[in-house]
Amino acid sequence: MSFFLLLCFLSVAFCHQQPLNTDLLPRALIIQLPGNLESDSLSEEVRLRCTGWRVAGEANNLSPWKTIPDECVEYVKEYVLGPSYEFDLQMVSNEAGRYAKSVDLNEDGMDAWIFDIDETLLSNLPYYAQHGYGSEIFDNIQFDKWVVEGMASAIEPSLKLYNEVLKLGFKIFFLTGRSEDKRDITINNLIKAGFQKWDRLILRGTEDHGKTAVEFKSEKRKEIMEEGFRIIGNSGDQWSDLIGSFISVKSFKLSNPMYYIS
Amino acid sequence: MSFFLLLCFLSVAFCHQQPLNTDLLPRALIIQLPGNLESDSLSEEVRLRCTGWRVAGEANNLSPWKTIPDECVEYVKEYVLGPSYEFDLQMVSNEAGRYAKSVDLNEDGMDAWIFDIDETLLSNLPYYAQHGYGSEIFDNIQFDKWVVEGMASAIEPSLKLYNEVLKLGFKIFFLTGRSEDKRDITINNLIKAGFQKWDRLILRGTEDHGKTAVEFKSEKRKEIMEEGFRIIGNSGDQWSDLIGSFISVKSFKLSNPMYYIS
Known part of the structure; x- marks a missing residue:
């Protein structure tokens, strides 16, 4: 029951249309949190350390990690369910959109934009809410069960960006660590979430198992570039x-304090 | 007078030896802030937006900017004078140190570590405290006056890292956007701050004026690599x-919400 309440909450948090102004700093969406999410119990010291840890991750300063620090479970929960996560997602969407509009596209139709899927286009927050917000070791069997339900909702700021870059004329590549056997359910989930159109959806083939994400994604970007696309x-x-290699002209790092993939 | 009080405060904040434990999250140094630095006046909404803006900067998501957002002046002041900035600097130092120790150095003495200088080894916080914490457009004449005083103190966590990588046997390159005419004062200031030894100090020559920092530093890394050094x-x-190009095996981004250099 509480899981469904959470789903309702998340769908409210992620699915309404928030008018974004064009200031440098978007006005925050102040979501009224359910009382139990307002962790007054988080001491200032824990908040400081966990914010530091989160920011170090966003700046790519951390060595690989498997679970979030024990003391940061409440902090991460508060962050992802509260207004900060959505604000941060809006901010990166706005910055990416501004950049995309600044690009003078070539007329050959070979300018491309790549999107990752999980925690970039689609939110698995309901899954992670049931699994300790990153405090449990990743369980791919349980996660796969969630994925095949095809219930992941759009990360709304990314849907907005996607629509913008699509309209601008970029070729759209979805490049995901999901494996090929999830192709159909991924397509259905993407469409249901509002991502109706793309040029290519690239998943991990059998030949890609055992590769790190950096290796796999660099190889795929290489192939894309060798076809003549410019990854903007x-x-x-x-x-x-x-x-890795064959990196895009400009990269945009969406916030994710729940897990780390090498 | 208040400037000297600030200097005293900063020297206390940056120069004492903080015992660092080896936990994932270092224990925070809780600095007692002077009353006027504890900005209870910062609303939660402003804090949320300014944190989002700061983190977006640390993740390299922002387009170039010249001054911090107006509404974030108090926030940035509180951040850099309070415990969070020092905590973040300790964290990146710890992560870099852990990485440096994990590297299996070659015996040819060609493994190198590059350090930037300003806001990496040396702190110009007393200058920025007198100039609005990044809210004023950068004034190179005024800043040069501060630089030639040679009074910048060490960023202690970086001094710790520097001593570690030096001891491990890395070749040490200092690569700075400061110009050649600041060589002597920079050497004096580095030594006074505790950085006694390095293999090369690279400053901007007359031929480098007009280049962006990315261009200048990429070119210098190229030269270093062409000499056979591996930039670890x-x-x-x-x-x-x-x-840019010729990037190191691993990069470490130190926190800086006060200014942006392209």
Whole structure:
């Protein structure tokens, strides 16, 4: 029951249309949190350390990690369910959109934008809410069960960006660590969430198993570039979506304090 | 007078030895802030927006900017004078140190670590405290006056890292946007601050004027690599210290919400 309440809450949090102004700093969406999410119990010291840890992750300063620090579970929960996460997602969407509009596209139709899927276009927050917000070791069997339900909702600021870059004429590549056997459910989920159109959806084939995300995604970007595409923008919630070789002209790192993929 | 009080405060804040434990999250140094620095006046909404803006900067998501957002002046002041900035600097130092120790150095003495100088090894916080914490357009004449005083103190967590990588046997390169005419004063200031030894100090020559920091620093890294050095680590407070071409194996982004260099 509480899971469904959470789903309702998340759908409210992520699915309404928030008018965004054009100031440098978008006006925050102040979501009224359910009382139990307002953790007055988080001491200033824990908040400081966990913010520091989160920001170090966003700046790609951390060595690989498997679970969030024990003391940061409440902090991460508060962050992802509260207004800050959505604000941060809006901010990166706005910055990416501004950049996309500044690009003088070539007329050959070969300017491309890459999007990762999980925690970039689609939110798995309901899953992670049921699994300790990153405090449990990742369980791919349980996660796959969630994925095949095809219930992930759009990350609304990314849907907005997607529509903008699509309209501007970029070729759209979805490049995901999901494996090929999830192709159909991924397509259905994307469409249901509002992502109706793309040029290519690239998933991990059998030949890609055992590769790190950095290796896999760099190889795929290489193939895309060798076809003559110019990868102008790249949006992902993991640094492994963005770094390695054959990187995009400009990368945009979406916030994600819940898990780390090498 | 208040400037000297601030200097005293900063020297206390940056120069004492903080015992760092080896937990994932270092224990925070809780500095007692002078009353007027505890800005209870910062609303939660402003704090949320300014944190979002700061983190977007640390993740390299922002387009170039010249001054911090008006509404974030108090926030940035509170951040850099309070415990969070020092905590964040300790965290990146710890992560870089851990990485440096994990590297299996070659015996040829060609493994190198690059450090930027301003806001990486040396703190210009007393200058920025007198100039609105980044809310004023950068004034190179005024800043040069501060630089030639040679009074910048060490960023202690970076001094700790520097001593570690030096001891591990890395070759040490200092690569700075300061111009050649500041060589002597920079050397004096570095030594006074505790940085006694390095292999090369690279400043902007007359031929480098007009180049962006990304261009200048990429060119210098290219030259270093062409001499046969392997650039293993690179520490800088600006993304322009770290990105471009000929990048290091691992980069470490130190926090800096006060200014942006392209």
